[in-house]
Amino acid sequence: MASVSSDPVERLEAVLGVSTGTPRKRMLVIVNPYATTVSDRLKNLVVYALRGSYHVEAIDTEKRNHATELSREAARQGYDVVVAFGGDGTFNEAANGLAGSETALGCLPGGRTNVFCRILGIPHDVVDATEHLLHMADRWRTRAVDVGWAGERGFLFSAGVGLDATVVEQVDAHPQLKARFGEWYYAMVALRTFNRHYLRRPPRLEATVGSEHIAGVSAFVQNAAPYTYFGNRQIDIGEGATLDSGDLSGAILCRARLVDVPTLIFRAVNGRPPVSRHRQITPLEHIPGLRVRSLDERPLPLQVDGDYIGQVQDVEFRVERAALQVVA
Numbered sequence: 001m002a003s004v005s006s007d008p009v010e011r012l013e014a015v016l017g018v019s020t021g022t023p024r025k026r027m028l029v030i031v032n033p034y035a036t037t038v039s040d041r042l043k044n045l046v047v048y049a050l051r052g053s054y055h056v057e058a059i060d061t062e063k064r065n066h067a068t069e070l071s072r073e074a075a076r077q078g079y080d081v082v083v084a085f086g087g088d089g090t091f092n093e094a095a096n097g098l099a100g101s102e103t104a105l106g107c108l109p110g111g112r113t114n115v116f117c118r119i120l121g122i123p124h125d126v127v128d129a130t131e132h133l134l135h136m137a138d139r140w141r142t143r144a145v146d147v148g149w150a151g152e153r154g155f156l157f158s159a160g161v162g163l164d165a166t167v168v169e170q171v172d173a174h175p176q177l178k179a180r181f182g183e184w185y186y187a188m189v190a191l192r193t194f195n196r197h198y199l200r201r202p203p204r205l206e207a208t209v210g211s212e213h214i215a216g217v218s219a220f221v222q223n224a225a226p227y228t229y230f231g232n233r234q235i236d237i238g239e240g241a242t243l244d245s246g247d248l249s250g251a252i253l254c255r256a257r258l259v260d261v262p263t264l265i266f267r268a269v270n271g272r273p274p275v276s277r278h279r280q281i282t283p284l285e286h287i288p289g290l291r292v293r294s295l296d297e298r299p300l301p302l303q304v305d306g307d308y309i310g311q312v313q314d315v316e317f318r319v320e321r322a323a324l325q326v327v328a
Contacts, residue, residue, distance in 0.1 A: 025080040025137060027054040027106075030067045030094055032086030035110035036179050037126065046085065046108065046130050053137035054081075061090070071097025071105075079103050080140075081327055083133065087111020088156075092305040095147065095324055096154045104142040104325040106133055112182050115306070116156050119224050119243065120328035136327055144322035145243040148223035151315050154323075155304035157243075158227045161292050161315065162203060162218025163253065165301035166193050169308040183230045191261075198256040204295035207252050207284075214282050216252040219292045221284075221317050223248060228306065235268050237275050240285040246321040250284040251276055289318035 027050060031043050047058045061067050071082045071094045083106035084094040091107050098105050108129050109117045123129045148155045160168075167190045171178050177185050197203075202217040220227065224243045226234035238249030260280050267275045276283035284290065293314035294300050302309045 025054050025140065026078070027056045027081050027083060028070065028074045028079050029056060029058040029083045029085055029108075030070050030090065031058060031060050032067070032084075032090040032110060033060045034175070035086040035090065036112045038085065038110040042126070043085065046126065049130055050083075050133060053134050061086075061093075065093055065096075067093035068097040071095075071103075073097075075101035075103040081106050083108055085110050088113065088115050088305045089307040091116045092154070092156055092307060095156055098325075099147050099154050099320070099323045102325065104327050106327040108133075112179065113229050113306070115158075115226070115228055118229065119157060119226075120326060122328055133327065142325040143328055145324050145326055146223055146246060147320045147323040148221065148248060149316075149318050149320060150221070150302060150304055150309070151312070153304055153309055154320075155223060156324075157222065157224040157305060159221045159223075159302070159304045159317065160219065161205060161300045161302050161312070162216075163190070163194065163198060163256075164218065164220065165303035165308060166197060168303040168306060169301055172308055187230075194256065194261065199258060202256050203298050203300055205292055205300055206295050208291045208293075209284060209287055209289075214252045214254070215295065216254045216282070217256050218253040219250065219290075220253070221248055221250040221290070223319060225249075230269055233269055234271065236271060237268070238284060239274065239276050241319075244322070245286075246319060247286045247288060248284070248290070248317060248319050249286065250290075252282040252284065254280050254282055256280075289316065291316045 029047055047056055050056050059070055067090050074082050075098055081104045082094055084090045085108040095105055107117050107122055109124055109126055114124055150159045170189050171186055205216055207214045207219050220237045222238040222241045225236055227237045228235045237251050241247055241249035267273055299311035299313055302312050
């Protein structure tokens with residue numbers, strides 16, 4: 001029996017003959033050249049393969065939010081689909097440019113975690129995901145999904161204020177360590193951040209949900225499940241929200257104590273009992289939105305879909321139903 005290569009470039013070369021006929025749909029491929037698994041050779045082969053079934057143009061991103069600008073312009077020009085080739089940050093930027101338009105978002109996994117691809121059921125392997133797009137050309141259909149908003153920034157599956165945003169900020173400052181050690185580097189930074197910034201004098205915040213006011217040290221918001229992954233393990237924090245439920249879920253971490261860390265980590269990784277039932281967690285289930293503000297005048301760190309956005313004094317979260325078309 002012939003062995004199957006594990007090299008995505010070699011495997012992609014073997015499937016270049018896959019074609020579904022005369023190209024009809026217009027496709028813009030937006031490539032993040034700095035994504036973990038993206039190389040020039042792989043990018044060129046992916047684009048070459050897709051040109052067998054689509055009218056394809058490809059552009060590399062050059063700066064932060066460049067994918068948003070490119071996607072917005074593609075929607076104005078009437079492209080059928082924008083394919084983001086990168087990680088969750090690239091998917092997020094593209095979605096922010098396409099939300100509210102008829103142009104669909106397609107995803108090719110080029111990051112390490114690729115949470116949104118997994119949620120949509122898109123293959124985690126770039127070769128399989130490319131074949132998926134090729135086969136979709138003849139049986140074209142899109143799906144409308146919800147978009148969460150943190151102020152003016154859209155998010156696809158999760159956002160956070162506090163601990164997780166601080167962790168993301170510090171991890172993104174060391175991309176080589178992030179690429180090399182992945183989720184283990186996140187875990188190390190999370191423990192270090194908790195010990196340094198959340199045990200003695202954590203930032204204080206208040207979440208307002210309807211008429212209810214909840215004080216805490218971190219807020220976690222989900223537009224879909226799971227919140228993220230640790231390797232292949234799903235990490236769920238909130239319960240209830242899905243990509244087409246029209247609502248949000250999440251949780252408020254009310255207090256940060258050393259004694260609570262082991263049980264919180266155990267629940268997050270194992271899923272049972274759920275994080276939302278922890279004594280220091282106030283769950284948020286099936287809510288239309290919430291507002292989070294600082295209680296001690298210190299600015300709060302904010303992240304969306306695993307990308308650090310910056311610091312805010314207050315931020316309003318909401319959901320826009322069926323705001324984005326996706327190919328999945």
